[in-house]
Amino acid sequence: MMRLDKLLAARTGMTRSESRKAIAKGRVTVAGAVCKQADAQVDEAAALALDGAPLAGAYQKYVYIMLNKPAGVVSASRDKRDTTVADLVAAAYPRRQLFPAGRLDKTSTGFVLLTDDGALAHDLLAPAHHVEKVYLVTLDAPLTPEMCAGFAAGVTLADGQTLAPALAEPAGADPCLVRVTLRQGVYHQIKRMFGVFGAGVNALHRESIGGVALDGALAPGQYRELTQAELAALQNWR
Ligand code: URA
Numbered sequence: 541m542m543r544l545d546k547l548l549a550a551r552t553g554m555t556r557s558e559s560r561k562a563i564a565k566g567r568v569t570v571a572g573a574v575c576k577q578a579d580a581q582v583d584e585a586a587a588l589a590l591d592g593a594p595l596a597g598a599y600q601k602y603v604y605i606m607l608n609k610p611a612g613v614v615s616a617s618r619d620k621r622d623t624t625v626a627d628l629v630a631a632a633y634p635r636r637q638l639f640p641a642g643r644l645d646k647t648s649t650g651f652v653l654l655t656d657d658g659a660l661a662h663d664l665l666a667p668a669h670h671v672e673k674v675y676l677v678t679l680d681a682p683l684t685p686e687m688c689a690g691f692a693a694g695v696t697l698a699d700g701q702t703l704a705p706a707l708a709e710p711a712g713a714d715p716c717l718v719r720v721t722l723r724q725g726v727y728h729q730i731k732r733m734f735g736v737f738g739a740g741v742n743a744l745h746r747e748s749i750g751g752v753a754l755d756g757a758l759a760p761g762q763y764r765e766l767t768q769a770e771l772a773a774l775q776n777w778r
Pocket of ligand 1: 643644645648728729732
C-alpha cells in the first residue's frame, strides 16, 4: 500500500504537489471511484485514472536499466564537465535518482546497469562476491600465452597489488581481439593488467554482467529496462 499522491506522482511524472492538487480537484479515480484524499492508502497495482484516462504501468519501486554506454560519457550520476550515463536516461526518468552499478572508463563502451536499487548494486559489487563481467578488448599487440597464464594466476599490478584470477581468451581470428572475464572491479583494471605485459588497450566493450548480455539491438547511447528474467538473473546470479 502507498499514499495516493505518491503513487500518482510516480506513475505520471508529476511532482507530489501537482498530484495533490489534481487529487483535491477530484481529477483522480482509484478503481473507478473519485478519491480526493492525497493520503489515502492505495494498492501499488491499483487502476488509476486522471481526467478519465487510465494511467498505464504499475508502480515500480525500483528501476533497472540496461544502457549501451557510448565512448566519451562518464559513469557517474552527475559531473560538472562531461555527460554522464545518468544524463542519458534522465529525461525518461525525471523523478528517479539513478546511479551506475559499476563503472566503465570514459573511453570504454557497453553494458552499464543504471538503477536506484542500492541493495542490488551493493550485492553485485561487494568485493567478496563481485558479479562476473565479460569484456571484449582490442589490444595494440597480439594476445600471448604469458598473458593468459598471468591472468589465470592473478596479475600483480605495478603498485604491488595482486588481483584475483581472471580469464583472457582469444575472441576470434584477430590475435589482438581478447575476451576477458573478471569478478573484481579495480580502477582501470583491464588496462593495468595488460599494461603489466607491455600491451595497450585500444578499445574496451562490456558485453555482459552476471550472465546477462547487452542487448545487440541497443545502439550506443540507447537503453531499455531489464526484463523480468534478466533482473531475476542478476538478483540470483550467485
Ligand atoms: N577495466 C578497464 O581498464 N576499464 C574499464 O572501463 C573496465 C575495466
